[in-house]
Each structure stands twice: as structure tokens, then as C-alpha cells.
Amino acid sequence: MFIPQPLRTAWAKLAEPTLVRRSVVSVVLAFVLVWAVLLGYLFITYKQTIANEPGLQKYGDAVLASLANVSDPALAAAALASTDSWTNIRRRQIGVMPGTSLYQLADARGEPIYASPGWQTLPTRAHDGTITETLVSGQVHRIYAGHKARWVLTIADPKRSDAAFLSRNARSLVPYLLLAAPFVLIPVWLSVRNGLKPLQQLARRIAQRNTDDLQPVGFNARHRELKPLEQSLDTLLARMRQKVERERAFVQDAAHEIRTPLAVITAQAHVMARSQSEDERTQAQAHLEQAIARTSHLAQQLLDLAALDEAQRPAPRDLDVAQWLRAALAQAAPQAMAQQIELSLDAPDTLPARLDLPALESIVHNLIDNAVRYATAGGNVAVALRHDGALLHLVVQDDGPGIPVTERSRVFERFYRGVGHAANGSGLGLAIVRQAVRRMGGQVQVGEGLNGQGVGFFVSIPLPRSA
Structure with a gap:
């Protein structure tokens, strides 16, 4: 597949890591972490509430209390039927709790006077004043059982699963985080972008310097975070400047030192080539050998010193x-x-x-x-x-x-x-x-x-x- 060069260049530039993008991604990850922590907090609170303050218990007691002054079974059945219909309508409108709540009302002798449509005999009967769980029509229900002087009330309320609770609350938290995200991401993006401007100015100043310029940067950083960088650069440049000066002096000294034996070699070679005297040629040869040995020794020591100066050991x-x-x-x-x-x-x-x-x-x-x-x-x-x-x-x-x-x-x-x-x-x-x-x-x-x-x-x- 052919991809145009401008598109490849733009993609490469987009894929290049940047501190601004890294900061924004860090904030986004922080939002995800906040979302997970809030969801966990809600779940723990929900479980504690069910265990310590069951709402079904309070609701059942309230319904029984409202029927306490009704003596006519027909009126009590009608009142409970109205409550049954109203609560399940609201249940479906809100859409938080699953299924349908089921009610059963009996008199003091245990004769049923009302049962919700679809009510069936419970596998187990709950003890008065307690909340138990049982399987009704293939779904776990929480069972309330309570009684007053005249009436015995049983409520089967479908239990919401932990997965359903987490799924709904996870979705409900997202809009709040999305609403808060721009008010956090934009300031972070602007602060990082503006915070990097002094660093970019320092980079441009270094890029504009001559390759032979090893003088201090002279940036005069006003921000405390940039001062160590400027000091490190100045220290590095000072070391490089000393090294260059030392190497320059070394080259000059080496050239000066090697010039003397080379001059001796030239002179003695001239004597050997031009002299007619055997003694002079013999003496010139001896001096020539000494100069060559000295030059070889100097060259070897220069190589040894250069090898020791190398950073790799x-x-x-x-x-x-x-x-x-x-x-x-x-x-x-x-x-x-x-x-x-x-x-x-x-x-x-x-x-x-x-x-x-x-x-x-x-x-x-x-x-x-x-x-x-x-x-x-x-x-x-x-x-x-x-x-x-x-x-x-x-x-x-x-x-x-x-x-x-x-x-x-x-x-x-x-x-x-x-x-x-x-x-x-x-x-x-x-x-x-x-x-x-x-x-x-x-x-x-x-x-x-x-x-x-x-x-x-x-x-x-x-x-x-x-x-």
C-alpha cells in the first residue's frame, strides 16, 4: 500500500513522544483511576447499606404500619394492590432495580387475602422481622416477612446482582468525569506548554551557537527547575573547554618535541649522504640511530598516553x-x-x-x-x-x-x-x-x-x- 511522503511525515511527527501529550495522558489515566476508586467506593457503601440498614426491612414495616388501622380485609387487599401497582410502575420508570416486586397479605390466622399476579408459593418462609434470600422464578429474591395484630405481610423483592450494580454506576459516573475533564485537561495542557517555553528557548540558544563556541551558555534561567540544567551544561562546556585546551597544548608540545629528533635525523642523513669521511659517516649513523630510537620512544609514549585518555576502558x-x-x-x-x-x-x-x-x-x-x-x-x-x-x-x-x-x-x-x-x-x-x-x-x-x-x-x- 502506497502512502504519500507528506502523510508519512505527518504521522511520524504525530507519533513522536512529547511531554505535553505525556502530561495529558497522565491526567486522563488519573481520571480513569478516580472513576475506578469512586465506583469501588459506591460498591462498598452499597454492600454495607444492604448488610447494616436494609431498605426492604424499613419499607415492609412502613407498609404494615399503614395497614394497621384497616380492619376490613377487602379494604386492606385493595390498599396493598394499589401499593403493589404503584411501586412496580415507579420501579419500571426508574429502571434501577430488576424484575417485579411480589406481595402477599394474610390475616392473623394465615388466610391469604391478597397475592400479586404471578405469586407462587415460596420455597421457604422467612422468619418474622428478618430478610432472607430465596430463588423465585429462576431469580434470587430478597424476602421480607412481618406481621402486626391483624395482618401478615410478605414481600419478594428481586435482588440486583453486583455486576448490574457496577455496570449501571460505572455508566452513571462517566458523564460527570467527561464534564470535569476539559476544566482539568486544558489548564494542564496550557501549563505544560508554557512551562516548556524556557526549555525551548535554551535549546534554540544552544542550537544557534557556533560549533567551536564552548563558552558558558549564559541563559540566566529564572526558573528553579532549569537552573540545574544550565549549571550542568556550563560545567560540561567548561570540561570540554579544558579538554580542548589541554589537547591543543598537547599537540603543540608533541609537535615541538618531535621536531628536534626529526631535525637531527635530517641533519645526520645529510651528513651520511654528503660526507667523504668514513669516521663522520659512522658518527652520523650513530646519532641517526639515537634520534630514530628517541622518536620511536616518543611516538610510543604518545600512543600510550592517547590510549589512557580514551573513555573506553x-x-x-x-x-x-x-x-x-x-x-x-x-x-x-x-x-x-x-x-x-x-x-x-x-x-x-x-x-x-x-x-x-x-x-x-x-x-x-x-x-x-x-x-x-x-x-x-x-x-x-x-x-x-x-x-x-x-x-x-x-x-x-x-x-x-x-x-x-x-x-x-x-x-x-x-x-x-x-x-x-x-x-x-x-x-x-x-x-x-x-x-x-x-x-x-x-x-x-x-x-x-x-x-x-x-x-x-x-x-x-x-x-x-x-x-
């Missing part, structure tokens, strides 16, 4: 941190031995935990690499691992030249290398450590090294409860 892995740390130190041992640096480890035999392994690798490798790189020949690098149930503690200390106290607050900045160091570096190692620790929800601090010399890095990482 890998799933934690179960591992034995102590055994893994021993393997990491074994990888660093050749470099330490080449520089005559002694590596030591203080850790338990096993330490199972569930951790972010890539982040842990970044922390351990960079801290050990920094300690070995900047330590003096014949020095010591001590690594310690322990846990106290809730936290995993990693400590890397050395007895090298250390870091001045005035510079310790800046060592985690990107591309900051400090002064007075002979070793080459990119200035990204500790920045990677801090970012990895943050991703794991931990903390890293700079402290004293071994024997009052060097520097130490103290890492605390929270452990999952399952570990």
Missing part, C-alpha cells in the same frame, strides 16, 4: 600481581645491569587481584624505566608491593640525584623534564603514570628515595571487593 583481568611484577623486573634487568644498577623486589609470593592490566603495565614500566634511566652508576632501585585488603600499594625508590622539592609538583606535567639531568627523555613517562593511576581510581605521590637520597613514587590502587 578494557575489562579488568585476574592476575597474580606479584608474579607479573617479577617478570616485569626481569625485562628491566639487562638495562639495569648495563648501568651497574641493582634491582630489588620486596613482594609477597602471590598476590591475586582483578586489575586493568594495560594501565598497570604503563605504571610499572614507566616508573622502573625512569628509576633506571636517571639512577647513577652503581646505584640501587628498590620496588615494593603489598596490599592491606582494600588498596594495592606499589613503591619504586632509588638513591639517584632525586628531584628537588620545588619541582616535585610539576613532574607529572606532560613534557616536563626538569633540569640538571644527563639522561635523555621525552617528559611523558610520569604523565603516563599519573593518567594510568587515575584511570584505575588510585593516587600517586612523590616522596623520599632510599637512605634519604633519590626519589620515590608511591602508588595506591583500590582493589575490587571480589579480589
Whole structure:
């Protein structure tokens, strides 16, 4: 079946959820709930009235009282026949009660003097002054029996079923609710529509902003409900602004840092291509290899830092941190031995935990690499691992030249290398450590090294409860 595009568009727009429609539907559902509660209240009241104050009992007593002064049986029969006819006519006119009421009047000796047309002998006789129920002509009737000095009156009144009561009263409540609905729905619709106007104004202001504009919204919301939204937007924009500025500075610093080794590579390649001296070419090749290694190391650290900055994190892995740390130190041992640096480890035999392994690798490798790189020949690098149930503690200390106290607050900045160091570096190692620790929800601090010399890095990482 072909449906024109304008019709499909109009239908899609109509079917789109809106807050106004949702509020109106909520009010309609509230009306339905009110209707159901009122119907239930009427039904409970009806059942209590029948049980506690039976109207048939009062009616029968009133009819008997009206016949109390009539001594002639013919007059009593005529009076009851008139009552029978009048009540059933009104019964049919009102249309609330089902069927036809039946009457029987007898004298004090029990001789019948009047019976309604269609009266038949009741299966059971009701006791005087009580209301009983019995089946008459296939329908449940409520039976009244009472007597005075002269007359005995029996009334069989068809009982209205609960379903009939609920059906009639459910229909009777609908007009009242329909009459009240416009006076409730229209104000609700108008209030919701007008209440959403400030939100629509805020949306239009955001939509009109330039894509590069990360300044505060500046909406100055007057409504209390909109202030948290405006504050959240301003906070989000501030974070995005800081992130963009940080990334811009990072790109600029990375370009500046990578420019130096690239310039060295270019110069040394030029020397190797033009120089006639074998010694110069050999020296240029050595410098070229150093520059390439430095560039490769810088590129790898940039990739590591970018990976740690990503919002998506890998799933934690179960591992034995102590055994893994021993393997990491074994990888660093050749470099330490080449520089005559002694590596030591203080850790338990096993330490199972569930951790972010890539982040842990970044922390351990960079801290050990920094300690070995900047330590003096014949020095010591001590690594310690322990846990106290809730936290995993990693400590890397050395007895090298250390870091001045005035510079310790800046060592985690990107591309900051400090002064007075002979070793080459990119200035990204500790920045990677801090970012990895943050991703794991931990903390890293700079402290004293071994024997009052060097520097130490103290890492605390929270452990999952399952570990």
C-alpha cells in the first residue's frame, strides 16, 4: 500500500513522544483511576447499606404500619394492590432495580387475602422481622416477612446482582468525569506548554551557537527547575573547554618535541649522504640511530598516553600481581645491569587481584624505566608491593640525584623534564603514570628515595571487593 511522503511525515511527527501529550495522558489515566476508586467506593457503601440498614426491612414495616388501622380485609387487599401497582410502575420508570416486586397479605390466622399476579408459593418462609434470600422464578429474591395484630405481610423483592450494580454506576459516573475533564485537561495542557517555553528557548540558544563556541551558555534561567540544567551544561562546556585546551597544548608540545629528533635525523642523513669521511659517516649513523630510537620512544609514549585518555576502558583481568611484577623486573634487568644498577623486589609470593592490566603495565614500566634511566652508576632501585585488603600499594625508590622539592609538583606535567639531568627523555613517562593511576581510581605521590637520597613514587590502587 502506497502512502504519500507528506502523510508519512505527518504521522511520524504525530507519533513522536512529547511531554505535553505525556502530561495529558497522565491526567486522563488519573481520571480513569478516580472513576475506578469512586465506583469501588459506591460498591462498598452499597454492600454495607444492604448488610447494616436494609431498605426492604424499613419499607415492609412502613407498609404494615399503614395497614394497621384497616380492619376490613377487602379494604386492606385493595390498599396493598394499589401499593403493589404503584411501586412496580415507579420501579419500571426508574429502571434501577430488576424484575417485579411480589406481595402477599394474610390475616392473623394465615388466610391469604391478597397475592400479586404471578405469586407462587415460596420455597421457604422467612422468619418474622428478618430478610432472607430465596430463588423465585429462576431469580434470587430478597424476602421480607412481618406481621402486626391483624395482618401478615410478605414481600419478594428481586435482588440486583453486583455486576448490574457496577455496570449501571460505572455508566452513571462517566458523564460527570467527561464534564470535569476539559476544566482539568486544558489548564494542564496550557501549563505544560508554557512551562516548556524556557526549555525551548535554551535549546534554540544552544542550537544557534557556533560549533567551536564552548563558552558558558549564559541563559540566566529564572526558573528553579532549569537552573540545574544550565549549571550542568556550563560545567560540561567548561570540561570540554579544558579538554580542548589541554589537547591543543598537547599537540603543540608533541609537535615541538618531535621536531628536534626529526631535525637531527635530517641533519645526520645529510651528513651520511654528503660526507667523504668514513669516521663522520659512522658518527652520523650513530646519532641517526639515537634520534630514530628517541622518536620511536616518543611516538610510543604518545600512543600510550592517547590510549589512557580514551573513555573506553578494557575489562579488568585476574592476575597474580606479584608474579607479573617479577617478570616485569626481569625485562628491566639487562638495562639495569648495563648501568651497574641493582634491582630489588620486596613482594609477597602471590598476590591475586582483578586489575586493568594495560594501565598497570604503563605504571610499572614507566616508573622502573625512569628509576633506571636517571639512577647513577652503581646505584640501587628498590620496588615494593603489598596490599592491606582494600588498596594495592606499589613503591619504586632509588638513591639517584632525586628531584628537588620545588619541582616535585610539576613532574607529572606532560613534557616536563626538569633540569640538571644527563639522561635523555621525552617528559611523558610520569604523565603516563599519573593518567594510568587515575584511570584505575588510585593516587600517586612523590616522596623520599632510599637512605634519604633519590626519589620515590608511591602508588595506591583500590582493589575490587571480589579480589
